[in-house]
Amino acid sequence: MKKELSEMTLEELWELFPIFLVQHDEKWSQYYMEIEDLLQKALVDYPIDRISHIGSTAIKGIWAKDIVDVLIEIPKYIGIEEVAQVIEANGFIRMSTEDKRVSFNKGYTNDGFADKVYHIHLRYTGDNDELFFRDYLNEHPNIAKEYENLKLVLWKKYEHNRDAYTDAKTDFICRWTSEARKIYGDRY
Numbered sequence: 001m002k003k004e005l006s007e008m009t010l011e012e013l014w015e016l017f018p019i020f021l022v023q024h025d026e027k028w029s030q031y032y033m034e035i036e037d038l039l040q041k042a043l044v045d046y047p048i049d050r051i052s053h054i055g056s057t058a059i060k061g062i063w064a065k066d067i068v069d070v071l072i073e074i075p076k077y078i079g080i081e082e083v084a085q086v087i088e089a090n091g092f093i094r095m096s097t098e099d100k101r102v103s104f105n106k107g108y109t110n111d112g113f114a115d116k117v118y119h120i121h122l123r124y125t126g127d128n129d130e131l132f133f134r135d136y137l138n139e140h141p142n143i144a145k146e147y148e149n150l151k152l153v154l155w156k157k158y159e160h161n162r163d164a165y166t167d168a169k170t171d172f173i174c175r176w177t178s179e180a181r182k183i184y185g186d187r188y
Helices: 010-016 027-042 080-089 129-139 141-157 162-184
Strands: 050-054 068-074 093-097 101-109 112-124
Touching: 027 050, 027 068, 027 080, 027 112, 050 129, 068 080, 068 129, 080 093, 080 101, 080 112, 129 141, 129 162, 141 162
Parallel strands: 068 112
Antiparallel strands: 050 068, 093 101, 101 112
């Protein structure tokens, strides 16, 4: 009998859901539009400031995990927990809760990844560094290529350690997000 995901250790989850990268695929834009539509309908009773496609699948031409990341920004006067519960009620699994951030996923099964996999990031408006990073890399393909190369190296090194993979990218992401903020100012 297989364990439920909630019963697995972090190491078991990393084994079942390893880091894997694939060439850029235009299907990611379609997957994003599908999930945005689902989220808009689910959250119709809540003011949403912005829903955005973020992460590597939103960066043109680079290899990425076959997982579409979505950022939902809500106004600061709305209770984040109330919105989080609505998202959960619509089939998303809560992965983490911090003071002003809640993360969910969809497409993780006891047998591994489903055909479509999503990470949803619920935050208050303005907590959106990913938008700056995404736009900067899309406007600077040479930097996007550097990011892709870094990810390809880290993939093999940390295939079964998602936290280490993410941590190893942090300096690069922070450097270029900071540069983007200088250039873009208060774009968002």
